Amino acid sequence: MIYHCWAVQFVPDPARGEHTNIGLVIGGENLDWAVRYDPRFVRSHGDLSSDLRELAAWGRSFVRVVDGHTRPFLDEPAGVSPGLVEHMRRRQSNLVQFGEPTPVDAESAEAAVHLLYPVLVERPRSRRRTTYSRRTLRSRVREVMTKTDGFVTGRDLFVTPRLSIGRQHGELDLLRIERGQPVLTNVWAFNVVDLSALTRDLQSWSYLVGLLRTDGATAEVPGAGVRVIPASVGVEVVFDPPRDQDSQHSERWDIYEAAREAWQRNDVSVRSIDEYRSQTTDERQGVRP
Numbered sequence: 001m002i003y004h005c006w007a008v009q010f011v012p013d014p015a016r017g018e019h020t021n022i023g024l025v026i027g028g029e030n031l032d033w034a035v036r037y038d039p040r041f042v043r044s045h046g047d048l049s050s051d052l053r054e055l056a057a058w059g060r061s062f063v064r065v066v067d068g069h070t071r072p073f074l075d076e077p078a079g080v081s082p083g084l085v086e087h088m089r090r091r092q093s094n095l096v097q098f099g100e101p102t103p104v105d106a107e108s109a110e111a112a113v114h115l116l117y118p119v120l121v122e123r124p125r126s127r128r129r130t131t132y133s134r135r136t137l138r139s140r141v142r143e144v145m146t147k148t149d150g151f152v153t154g155r156d157l158f159v160t161p162r163l164s165i166g167r168q169h170g171e172l173d174l175l176r177i178e179r180g181q182p183v184l185t186n187v188w189a190f191n192v193v194d195l196s197a198l199t200r201d202l203q204s205w206s207y208l209v210g211l212l213r214t215d216g217a218t219a220e221v222p223g224a225g226v227r228v229i230p231a232s233v234g235v236e237v238v239f240d241p242p243r244d245q246d247s248q249h250s251e252r253w254d255i256y257e258a259a260r261e262a263w264q265r266n267d268v269s270v271r272s273i274d275e276y277r278s279q280t281t282d283e284r285q286g287v288r289p
Contacts, residue, residue, distance in 0.1 A: 001028070001031060001105070001106065001107070001108075002028065002103050002104070002105055003026050003027060003028045003031060003103070003104050003105075003106055003109055003112050004026065004027065004028055004082055004085075004101040004102070004103060004104075005024060005025075005026045005101065005102050005103075005104045005112060005116060006024070006025050006026075006085055006089065006098045006099055006100075006101050007021045007023070007024060007098070007099035007120060007121070008021065008022055008023030008024065008025060008037060008062075008096065008097075008098060008099075009021055009022065009096070009097045009098065009099055010022045010039060010042060010045075010052065010055070010095060010096060011094070011095055011096070011097050012044050012045060012046030012047075012048070012095070013046060014094060014095070014097075018044065019097065020042050020043070020044065021099075021120050021121045022037060022038060022039045022042065022052070022055075022096075022121065023035065023036060023037030023038065023039075023059075023121060024036055024037075024113055024116060024117055024120060024121060025062075025066055025085060025098075026104065026106075026109045026112045026113055026116075027066070027080060027081075027082070027085075027109050028082060028109075029081060029082055031109065032108055032109045032110075033066050033080050033109050034066070034108070034109035034110040034112070034113045035062070035063050035066035035067065035113070036113050036117050036121070037059050037062065037063055038121065038122075038280070039052035039055055039056075039059065040052070040123075040277075040278060041123040042123070043123075046095075048095075053143075053147045053148050055095070055096060056147065056148045056149075056150075056281075057150070058096060060150070060281065065080060066080055082101070085098065085101075086101070089101075104116065131189070131191035131240055131243065132189050132191070132240040132273065133189055133192070134187060134188065134189040134192070136189075137187040137188075137189050137238065137239075137240055137273060138173050138174075138187050140273060140277070141173075141174065141185065141187055141238050141273070141276065142157075142159070142174060144276065144277060144284070145157055145174070145176060148281060149281045149284060149285065150281075151176055154223055154224075156176055156177040156178075157174065157175075157176045157177075158174070158175045158176070158221045158222060158223070158224060159173070159174060159222065160172070160173065160174075160222065161174075161175040161184070161219040161220065161221045161222070161227075162219065162220040163208060163212065163217045163218070163219050163229065164217060164218050164219075164220065165208070165211045165212060165215055165216075165217045166211075166215070168207075168208060168211055170204065170205065170208040172184050172185070172186050172205075173185055173186045173187055174186075175219060175221060175227075178234075178285055179285075181233075181234070182219070182227060182229055182233055182234075183233070183234040183235075183236065184229070184233060184234070184235045184236070185235075185236050185237075185238065186205060186235075186236075186237050186238075187237070187238050187239065187273075188202065188237060188238075188239040188240070188259065189239070189240045190239065190240060190241055190242045190252060190255065190256050191240060191242060191243055191252075195251055195252060195255060198255060199255055202255065202258075202259050202262070206259075206262040206263075206266065209235060209266045209268065210265075210266055212229065212231060212233070212235075213231050213266055213267065214231060215231065216228070216229055216230050216231040216233075217229040234269065235266070235267070235268045235269065236268065236269040236270070236271070237263055237268050237269070237270050237271075238271055238272070238273055238276045239259075239270070239271075239272055239273065240272070240273050241256065241272055242256050
């Protein structure tokens with residue numbers, strides 16, 4: 001079948017006209033539709049953040065429209081059609097624009113996206129050379145949750161909830177309410193100087209989460225009272241792993257491997273900070289043990 005393909009373009013300076021493809025939308029009249037959108041790793045980002053997080057709300061809305069096929073986008077007519085995308089292409093002249101439609105022969109819209117996306121959009125991931133303190137790591141994760149995933153601190157995202165399990169107490173880094181259910185997040189930085197303190201903190205946290213998995217808990221949430229946390233709650237860890245140049249037989253790597261064993265034993269979802277930041281919102285959400 002013959003589909004139409006529009007490139008979604010980021011234009012850092014509309015006056016100059018230079019652009020980078022950040023997505024594709026493919027479909028046709030009375031045909032299926034597919035979209036893939038990823039603003040990360042754009043080299044020229046103008047006055048915006050390096051991951052274009054300022055465009056996150058627009059991107060989520062646009063992807064929902066195409067995936068749903070029926071919901072209106074802003075003030076546009078309901079439904080997705082070549083006419084609608086062409087109308088948006090002619091109207092949009094700012095940071096996000098649409099390229100001229102080009103025909104593509106494919107079995108489905110999704111197959112066409114799978115074929116063309118690596119060629120027209122996909123960019124190499126930048127290599128991170130810095131390491132994080134735990135405080136900075138916590139800030140980065142919170143920033144992704146609020147600026148990219150749409151959580152609001154004090155409404156559905158809470159900082160340092162205090163868990164109580166019998167006479168045992170301890171704080172976690174973040175608690176969010178996702179689809180009506182709590183999800184707990186903790187961050188760990190392994191490139192720190194004080195390895196004894198890191199070991200002690202990891203062991204205390206693992207013990208607390210082990211009790212949580214057995215008995216459940218209550219969480220005292222700043223500004224939101226007390227919530228009951230079931231034993232089956234989603235728990236995730238985002239971590240900065242040991243540097244590549246560290247020997248895998250070093251004390252730092254031993255601590256790291258011991259932590260991963262404990263996370264697995266306690267049904268914790270685990271991602272490095274690079275993996276976490278490179279995932280889409282849908283990939284990051286839905287954490288379950």
